[in-house]
Amino acid sequence: MNPFTHNSPAAAPKAPSVLCRSLATLIRVLPLVAISLLLALGSAGCSKKSDDVIKVGEFASLTGKEATFGTSSHEGTLLAIEELNATGGVLGKKIELITEDNLSKAGESGTVVTKLIDRDGVVAILGEVASSRSLEAAPICQRSQIPMISPSSTNPKVTETGDYIFRVCFIDPFQGTVMANFASKTLKAKKVAVFTDVKSDYSKGLAKYFKEGFTEAGGEISAELDFNGGDKDFKAQLTAIKTAAPDAVFVPGYYTDVALICIQAKQLGLNVPLFGGDGWESDDLIKIGKEAVEGNYFSTHYHPEVSSPKSKQFVEAYKKRFKNQDGSPKAPDAMAALGYDSAIILAEAMKRAGTTEGAKVRDALAAMKDFEGATGKTNINEKRDATKPAVILQVKGGVFKYVETISP
Amino acid sequence: MQLGAKRWLIAAVLVAFGVSALSGYFNRYYLGIAIDVGISIILAVSLNLINGHTGQFSLGHAGFMAVGGFTAAKLTLELTPSVPAAAQPALFVGAMLAGGLVAALAGLAVGLPSLRLKGDYLAIVTLGFGEIIRVIFQTSPAFGAATGLTGIPKFTTLFWTWSAAALTVYVVASLVNSTYGRGFLCVHDDEVAAAAMGINPTRYKVTAFVTGAFFAGMAGALYAHHKQVLKPDGFDFMKSIDVVVMVILGGMGNTVGVILAAILLTVLPELLRGFADYRMIVYSLLIIGLMLLRPQGLFNLRRRESRSAAAN
Amino acid sequence: MDWLQQLINGLAQGSIYALIALGYTMVYGVLRFINFAHSDVLMLGAFAAFFLAPVVGTILPPQSYLGAFIIVIVSAAICAAIGILIERLAYRPLRNRPKLTVLITAIGVSLLIEFTCQHNAVFGARTRPFPRLIPEHNFHLGNIVIANHDVLVPIVTAALLALLWLVVQRTKIGMAMRAVAFNPQAAALMGVNINRVISFTFGLGSALAAIAGILYAMRAPGIEPLMGIQPGLRAFIAAVLGGIGNLPGAALGGLLLGLLETFAGGIPGISNYRDGIAFAILIFILLFRPAGLLGEVKTEKV
The missing domain is CATH 3.40.50.2300 (Response regulator)
Incomplete structure (x- = not known):
């Protein structure tokens, strides 16, 4: 018995007449499908513009094979937004972070970023760890003139997409x-x-x-x-x-x-x-x-031993906010720190621009120099990449020990 | 019958054209999903020719899609700068056809040797071919290796996608329904008997593979110019499984059902987005539930088939 | 003496593939369908051991062979129960439906287990450190280093294969399994309780998967909910390679695959094709022996 060419009534052969009937049915169904699709498409551009919050979109790999990185980065971003809102938000408004999961899957990021921009009406996009998925989202943000800040995509190509695409990490x-x-x-x-x-x-x-x-x-x-x-x-x-x-x-x-x-x-x-x-x-x-x-x-990107009060403060806050599965405080990794920085640098740019308008925020981001974040000082260069020193660490006695700092 | 199908084809293209002309007014998110739906329909209907009508079992559809996508994207990336804007749609159609043809060649390469195999063996070999194709793209610098191709021009529109989908449905339906095409069903029903009746099963299987691969390649081309980024990782065997699930959910060999299943399975994950981390759990539960409750396919409309077949 | 080291690496890796392939092939032999969820049972086995190890550690000294043995047996029992449960809930209602329906259900079950386990309330997507179950030794033979794990794996596989062979060939339930594999209807007419035989087969296969999962986690002590996919796929290839439904074939296929992959992986410039090599070899062999290495070629009767 061959399992794939099994001859049961359910997988039975179709007589040609059946196909004819199928097509006939489809012709009957088609207008319905078309109308419902049109309706869906029509409910289009009326994404609600609420004035009391600033909507910021984030796309991250929260599930799937790279979920650990996406989760770290997302937690950093989330912490930053919570801190900002606790101190009164930006431009007198609270920030609403809308996070979408891309399942770590290729092809998904484009869809979710389009959704964030066109349906949710976000004013900026944060994400992603993996360069390949940032590269999917970048052309969409560029076309919509929505600033995008990648926390930790290190492939040079990401910011080459256009002048609305930034990153807060160094490049490969x-x-x-x-x-x-x-x-x-x-x-x-x-x-x-x-x-x-x-x-x-x-x-x-x-x-x-x-x-x-x-x-x-x-x-x-x-x-x-x-x-x-x-x-x-x-x-x-x-x-x-x-x-x-x-x-x-x-x-x-x-x-x-x-x-x-x-x-x-x-x-x-x-x-x-x-x-x-x-x-x-x-x-x-x-x-x-x-x-x-x-x-x-x-x-x-950084190490608490050599870093500023700002980064120590971040480590403390993060440990307080997030727990490991066994209940112990969770120590932030580089992804979390960069996720945090991507959010606070965006907020700073909005403050400096005095508006959430894409083009003005973009200009403020491009002019960002010596910005103090969790990972140290961030300078945005003319290629919209961050130039910051790298630190070298060694695993010693079960912890990461600082070895040296190498400046660009 | 032929008239009906043709009328349908024209209607679908007109609808696509009409909707496409208005697309400036639509929310791009929904527009994007409508394009995703069209691509899914092409993939599912073309796989249905192989798995449903001809009764073979291919698990390598993502591989053909990758071949078409990478071929077409490479072409447009190389040629777009030297082609005037007015001729770019022609370039895109050309690239799409080229993608389809190269994928069809790959289909021939897979179809020919796998003729000797059946059932599980065929399934695993097609799965293997799909994976090998992915590994080749992943390691060849010409196609960007692990990064894949980026910056692909955005040529895919609703019009092209839905027209291609309509064309796929038309070709597959007409093919299966033609005198020649009865052979597919014969091979599906009983290969030995088909051979005894003078039908060459080999030829039909290869035809099914090549045709199916051609349309999968076109789908790949549309996908590439829709997402603008192609990564070999995106064409692993889970992608093939997605398409197989569409075909089985729609009812093997049932074109209408397969189309509806393709629509459902593309839109459903979007509708479940609100559930965030429960989304894929719900999705898998749905697959299991549907198989337990409606194993003949969710949209199988052939309830009285034996009678109507007898009547004909 | 590079090749000798690679031979040892390959044997250890291949033995794990073989062990997983045995489960695939056994279920196929009886039910004629590919149990896609098998690779997830393997993952569950590793996680069972992960949670059991601290519990056993409170009673017995850590890293004792007896403790490891208990952990393996209990994990195998848990997974056997899970396997039986999966069959009962998802596959049994579909027993007389087309095999494709069952296959898709199996894919659904596999996705369900993977995504449920990835959820933060269950295991989470994070890689967890797998505890050391037995003390680690390395044997040095000149330039060659042999880890005790690498010796253990082939021995366990060989022992389990022998045991399985005995069960299938020499016991009553084994005879019933063979009867069901040969012709389910006829077996039922002869008084074989088909449901019991199938449950037993699933239980046995899942127990093997659990043991394979633990051995796998011992060699690479980082476990996560998707860890089963890759070895599962390779083992599936191994089972087809050896002739699906054939026990010694699965073992042979697994060993061959492990060895080939290891030797290919050690060559610079070819190591990046490692994923494709397994499939290329499979296709090549199937072209010459369409029923696999040890499978029977059946001629179709009209």
Whole structure:
């Protein structure tokens, strides 16, 4: 019995006459469908404009495979909006944050951002962590002349979309170069292996700029291997890396994968330092990786040890507001801090512009200099990217220890 | 019959044109969803030719969609700067056809070797082909590797989408309903008997695959110029499953039902947006519930089929 | 001696695929449909162990083999119950409906489990650190390092395969399973309680999935609600590769797939095609042996 060509009454063959009848039915149904669709479309442009609140839209990956990053970023943004509203809001009005989930799925962000702009009538858009999904939303915001601030999309292409698209984090070329300098100068590595997540444009971008920077600094890339984000078994590639005998391994990935890579590297006796980018930063890296991540390095946007009172204040407020599943206070990661900054910088721009009008807010954002946020000072440059220093951290004794700051 | 179908095709194109002409007045959110619906209809109806009418089981429709989308997007990205604005719709149609044709070639490549396989084996091989296609796009720098293609011009309009959807329905319905097309149903019913009757099952299966893939490729092209961003990740096997669910929910081989299911399954997640984190739980419960209560498909209208078939 | 290390890596990985594939293939053998929710049962198994470990840790010293054994057995029992429940609620009402209906229901069940578990009130989407169940040792053979997990996995798989073989071939319920697989109607006429046999099959398959999930989590100690999808898909391929419905075939398919993937993964420039390689090999083999490596070729009778 073949399950897919099963001959039961329900999946029975259709006689041609049936098709004829089907089509006839469709002709009868069609006007109905068309009318209902027209009605839906017609209920169109009448999105209510309420004057007592400022509507800000946020799109984030709250469920799906990248839910952890989206949730962190969303919590940071949420905290910022709550704090702003507690102190009287912006321009005398409260801010209403409308958050939409894109399920971490490609193709979804465009729809939700269109909804936020055209149905909910938001005046600005905040989001997303993943560059690929920010790239879906950017053309829509640009066309609607609605300012969009991405908290942590580091791919250069995002802000290249147009002059309404901003970000509050540094970009991949900078971070890649920083790590290349760190590898050659601080780690004094001559041969480095690169282990890239082929599914992630973030990882590929970082790997590319690292390789360029490191070979320029006179280093040698001794092995290049790839994994797919979400893999659990990395031993095949790590064995090949071990054979190449590098002085260090660059792993530009996200912490969930990185923790497992560190564990399996130790199991295989690959005892050289591993290092990576801001995707590493999360308490979960240590919780999952335990002693296997000890001694490894990564670059990120800020560290409480070196940062301003503003960022300490943020860490305290965040810990108070959000709890882990076991009830303990949740420590913010870089995504949360950047999510927070994206919201307060938007509020500041609205204050400076004195209006929520897209073009004026855009101008205020473009002129933003030395803005003090949770991640330190943010300067928006002519490419609408933030130029800010990167800090290098090391995992030591189960916590992230500050190593050095590298300025652009 | 032919007249009816043709009349329908013309009516649908006219409606699409009329609505499209007014689209400036519409909320772009609803407009976007209307385009999503059109794309879903193309995908579901074309998969219905393979899975429903011909009785094969393909799990690789997203792969064909990816081939069409990437081909068309690459073409428009390369050519748009050198084409005057007036000729751009022509470029888009050309790119759409090219996307469809390349996808059809991929369909041929999948159809030919998988002829020897049946049922689960065919399902897994088509799934495999779909995944291989995704991996190829994910690793080829020409198509932007993991980033995919960005900055694709926004050519897709309601008119193009609904016209393409109408064309798909027309072609699939006419094909299946033609003298030639009875062969699909024969292959579906009993391959051995079909062969004994002088119908070449191989030829019909390949025809179904190639035609289905062509329209999936067109859908991919429309999708690419609608979302303006293409990422290989978006064409994993969950996307194929989405289309398969539409076909089964509508009732295998039931064109009207499949169209309605495509509409429902595209609009439903949007309607459930208010439930935020319960949305996908509700969606999966709905699938299970519908299968338990209406396994013949939600919109199966063929209740008296045996009698009417006898009457004919 | 790179290849020897890769051989060990591949055997361990392949054994896990094999273990999952056994569950797929067993359910297919009896019911003729692909239980898509199998990979989610695997995830539930890992989570069961995750929550059980601290409980067992209060009674027994942590990281004891006895404690690990108890955790595995209890998790397997929980998952067996879940598997039986899924069959009872979602699949049994569809027993005599077209198999495609059941397949879609299975996809629905799989989505339901995944999205429910991702909800913050359940497990949440976050990756959780999986506790260490047994002490970790590494054996060094020259340049080669063998983790005790990597030795354990193939041994457990081999033992379970042998056990399963005994159950199917030597026990009464096993004979009933074979009877139902051969011809359900005839089996029912001979007095076999089909519902009981199918429940048993589901329970057994789900228990195997739970064990596989725990072994999988031991090798890669980060667990999340979507962790089952990838190994599930690979195991599904492995089952088809070996000839679906065939127990030794599933084991063989799993091992082959694990080895091929590992060897391919270790080659720079090819490692990025790793996802596609499994499928490419599958297609290649099916073109020459359409019923899988150990599957029987059935000629269709008119």
